[in-house]
Amino acid sequence: MESPSLALQIQTLPDSPGVYQYFDKDEKLLYVGKAKNLKKRVSSYFNKVHDNAKTNVMVRKIATIKHIVVYSESDALLLENNMIKKLQPRFNVMLKDDKTYPWICIKREPFSRIFSTRKMIKDGSEYFGPYTSFKTIYTILDMIKELYPLRTCNYDLTPENIRSGKFKVCLEYHIGNCKGPCEGHEPLSVYQDHVDQIREILKGNFKDSLREFKKQMQFFASEMEFEKAQVMKNKIDVLENYQSRSMVANPKITNVDVFSIVSDEASAYINYLQISHGSVIRSHTLELKKKLDESDEELLEIGIVEIMERFELKLKEVIVPFNVDLGEKVNVTVPQLGDKKQILELSIRNAKYHRMEQMKQMQIVDPDRHTTRIMAQMKKDLRLPEEPRHIECFDNSNIQGTNPVSACVVFKDGKPSKKDYRHFNIKTVEGPNDFASMEEVVHRRYKRLLDENEPLPQLIIIDGGKGQLSAALKSLELLGLRGKISIIGIAKRLEELFYPEDPIPLYLDKKSETLKIIQQLRNEAHRFGITHHRDRRSKGALQTSMETIPGIGEKTMQTLIKHFKSVKRLKEAQESAIAEVIGPSKAKKITDFYHSQNQTDDRKQV
Template sequence: MQEATLDIQLKTLPASPGVYQYYDKDGKLLYVGKAKNLKKRVTSYFTKNHDSYRISVLVKKIKTIRHIVVETETDALLLENNLIKKHQPRFNVMLKDDKTYPWICIKKERFPRIFLTRNLIKDGSEYFGPYTSVKTVYALLDLIKGLYSLRTCKYDLSKEKIESGKYKVCLEYHLGNCKGPCEDLQEEQEYNENIEAIRQIVKGNFKDSLTRFKKQMVEHAEKMEFEDAQRIKEKIQVLEKYQAKSTVVNPKISNVDVFSIISDETHGYVNFLQLSHGSIIRSHTTEIKKKLDESDQELLELAIIDLRQRFGSKSKEIFVPFKVEVGEEIKITVPQLGDKKKIVDLSVRNAKYYRQERFKQIKIIDPDRHVKRLMAQMKKDLRLPEEPRHIECFDNSNIQGTNPVAACVVFKDGKPNKKEYRKFNIKTVEGPNDFASMEEVVYRRYKRLLNEGQPLPQLVIVDGGKGQLSSGLKALDALEIRGKVTIIGIAKRLEEIYYPGDSIPLYLDKKSETLKVIQHLRNEAHRFGITFHRQKRSKAALDTELDLIPGIGEKTVVELLQHFRSVKRVKEATKEQLIEIIGESRANKIFNYYLSKKEKL
C-alpha cells in the first residue's frame, strides 16, 4: 500500500520548477532538493540504478514526497538553501551559517563614527562586511585613522548642543586625531566628504581618495606649506601601499564575485573572492561535507547561493571555473584567458591551500577522519571494490643474478606496519628470473596466510609492469583467491599502474595522495629487499673467505672484522697484528692459510 501511495505521489508531481522534500515513515525530513522540473528530477531517484550506496539507502527510506512550486529556478535555489539551513536534513550537505563575523559600521548620526561591530542594528546605519578576519577590519580601521581625522566620542553632536557650548575638546583633539567638531571647529560638509571617501575605500575604490590627496598636496606646495604637503604625501604613500597589497587584477574588473571548488571523496572546499575596482575586498573559504556523492557543480551551486546570502553580495556577475546554474539574474562567466582567468586560478589556489591546512589539522585533531578520507580516495582512484585498509607490496632483488631474494612490505590504514614485513629467499628458481621469482613469493606468502587462517589484504601491489603482474596473478589463480584480492602492478619509469586483462595503464595525478601511498609502498619494498640482499651478499662473501679456514669459527670472524673492518685488511695483516687480536694459535692458522694461497699463485 505504501509503495502505491509513493507511486501516486510521483505520477502527480508537476513539471514546474520548485523544491522537493523527502520524509521517512516517521515523518522525519531526510532530504531537500531543487529542480527545474520537479516531476523529471524526483522520478529519476526511483527509476535509476544508483552506484552510490548512500543514495540507495536514501531511496529505500523515502515514504512521503512533498514539494513547493516556485516561479523561477532562482527562487528554488534560495528556498532550498533556507530549508537546508533551517532543518539540517540527514542526507543534505552541511551549510553552516556563522553570525559572529565582524562588520565595519558607519553610524547614522551627525558627524558619523566608524567602528567595528558584530551586532547589526536596523537604525539606518551603514554596515560593510561581514569580514572573515578581524585582522582585516583592524587593518582597514588603522588605515582610515591614519588618513582622516574622525571623532571617537559618543556625544550627540546636534547643532543645538554644539552651539550651546555643551562639549569641550578632548585629548584626541590635542593629539591631532580629531578636528573638534564638538566645539564646531570642523565643518560638517568637510567631515561628510571624508566619510564618503572612507566609504569608497572600504568598497575597494582608492582612486577618489588618491586624487583628492594629490590635489591637496599640490595646493600646499604652491602655498609653500611644505610640512603640510609632506604630511599629505605620507598619507598618499600609505594608501598606495595598502592598495598595492589588495589589487591583484585589472582595476576595470569591479563588483564581481569569484567562486571555485576543490573536492575529495568526503568534502568540498569552496573559495569565495569579492572584487571591487580590481581589489579583493573579501576572501572566504568554507568546507562542505558531502552526504550523497554530490558533484562539484551541485556543491558549488549550493555554496554560491549560501555565501552570497551570508555576505549580502549584490554583484551581478560571477566568475567560476565551470558552468553553474544559479538563476537568470546573474551573469555567469567561465574565463579562459587573461586577468579574469588569473583571478579564478587564484581562487582555486586559495581553496587548495585551505584543504591542505585542514588535512594537517585533521591529522593532528582527528586522525581517524584522515584515514577514512584517504581510504575512500584510494578506493575511488584505484577502482577497488572495497577500501584498501590492508595493502601488501612485493619486490625482487637479484643484483647481477646473485643471491636472489624478495621482500613483502605491509601497510595498514595507509601506514607501514614493519612488524609484518617479510623477506624471502628464492628457492624454486634457478638464475635471475624476475617473473618466476614473483610467482613463487606471492604463492608462498598467501599459501601461508591461508594455512594460518590470517586475513588476506584488500590490495596486492607488485613492483613491475605487465610481466610481474601476470606472474603474481598466476599465483593467486593457483590458490583460487583471484577474486578475493585485487592485484595491480606499478611500472617504475612513468608510474604506470597496470590491471589484469587491461593493456592500457592507469596514470594517477602526480600530486595525488593515492600515488604517494603507492610510491611509499614501492620504495619501502625496494629498501627492505635491498637491505636483505646486502646482508646475504655480505654473508656469502664471508663464507668464501674466513669461514672456510679450518679451525676458525664465527666468533673469531666477528672479532677480526670488528677490528680490521674488511676481509681484505685481514689478508694483508701481519702475524703480529693477528696475534694481538685473536691469539697466537688462531693467528697462525689464518696467516698460514693466506700464505699458502699466495705461494700457489
C-alpha cells in the same frame, strides 16, 4: 520499487520548479531537495539502482513525499537552503547557521564614526562586509587610521552642540589622531570628504585617495613644507602597499563574485572571492559534509546560495569553474583564459589550501575519520571494489646480478605495519630474472597466507611495469586468487599505474594523496629490499673470506659480522680494534691472514 501509494504520490507531482521532502514511515524527515521539474526529479530516485549505497538506503526508507511549488529554480534554491538549515534532514549536506560575521560601519551622523560591529542597525548607516575575521577588519581600520584622522568619541556633534561649546578635545586630538571637530577645529565638509574617500577604499577603489594624497604632497613640496610632504608620501606608501597585497587582477574587473569547489569523498570546500576594482575585498571558504555522494555541480549551487544568504549578496556576475543555474538575473561566466581565468585559479588555490589545513587538523583531532576519508578516496581514485585497508607491495633487488632477494611491505589503514614486512630469498630462479622472481615470491607469499588461513590484502602493488604485473598475475591465477584481490603495477619513470588486461596506464594527479601513499609503499619496499640485499652480500662476502682463516670458528665469524658489517671494514681495522671484540690471540690470526693475503696480491700485480 515504490509502494502503490508512493507511486500515486509521484504521478500527482507537478511539472514545475519547487522543493520536495522525503519522509519515512514514522514521519521523520529524510531529505530535502530542489528541482526544475518536480515530477522528473523525484521519479529519477525510483527508476534505477544508485551507485551510492546511502542513496539506496534512503530510497528504501521513503514512505511519504511532500512538495512546495515556487516560481523559479532560483527560488527553489533559496527555499531548499533555508529548509536544510532549519530542519537538518538526515541525508542532506550539513548546513548550519554560522556565527554572526563582523562588519565595518560608517555611521549616519555628522562627522561619521567608522568602527567594527556584529550588529546591523537599519538607521541609514552604511555597512561593508561582512568579513570572515576580525583580524582582517583590524588590518583595514589600522590602515584607515594611518591615512585619515577620524574621531573615536560618541558625542552628538550637531552644529548647535559644537557652537555651544558643550564638548572639549581629548587626548586623541593632542597626539594628532583627531582634528578636534568637537570644538569646531575641523569643518564638516573636509571631514566628510575623508569619509567619502574611505568609503571608496572599502569598495576596493584606491584611485581617488591616491590622487588626492599625491596632489597634496606636490603642493606641500612646492611650498617648501617638506615635513608635510613626507607625511603625504608615507600615506601614499601605506595605501599602495595595501593595494598591491589585495589587487589580483585588472582594475577594470569590478563587482564580480568568484566561486570555486574542491571536493573529496567526504567533503566539499567552496571558496568565495569578492572582486572590486581588481582587488579582493572579501574571501571565505565554506565546508560542506557530503551525505549522498552529491556531484560538484549540486554542491557548488548549494554553497553559492548559502554564501549569498550569509553575506546578504546581490549577485550580478559570478565566475565559476562550470555552468550553474542561479536564475536569469545572474550573469554566469566560465572563463577559459585571461584575467577572469586567473581569478578563478586563485579561488581554487584558496579552496585547496583550506582543504589541506582541514585535513591536517582532522589528522590530529580525529585520526579515524581522516583514515576513513583517505581509504574512500583511494577506492575511488584506483577504481577498486572495496577500500584498500590492507595493502601489500613487492619489490625485487638483485644489484649486479648477485644475491637476488624480494621485499614485501604491508600498509594497514594507510600506515606501515612493520611487523608484517617480509623478506624473500629467491630459491628457484637462476640469475637475475625479475619476472620469474616476482612470480616466485607472490606465489610463496599468498600460498602461505592461504595455508595459515591469514587475512588477504584488498590491494597488491607491484613495483614494475606490465612484465612484473603479468608475472604476479600468473601466481594469483595458480592459487585461484585472480579477481579476488585487486592488483596494479607502478612504473618508476612516469608514475604510471598499470591494470591487468588494460593497455592504457592510469595517471593520478601528482599531488593526490592516493599517489603519495603508493609512492610511500614503493619507496618503503625498495628501502627494505635494498637493506636486506646489502646484509646478504656483506654476510656472504665476510663468511666466504673468513672460512679460509685457520683457527676462526663459526661463532667468532658471527660476532665479527655483527660488529664490522663488511669485509672491507674488517680488513682496514687495527689489530687492537679486532682484539677488543674477539681477544688478542684470534685478532692476530686475522690480521696476519690479511697481511699475507695483501702481500700475495702485490706479488701478482708485479
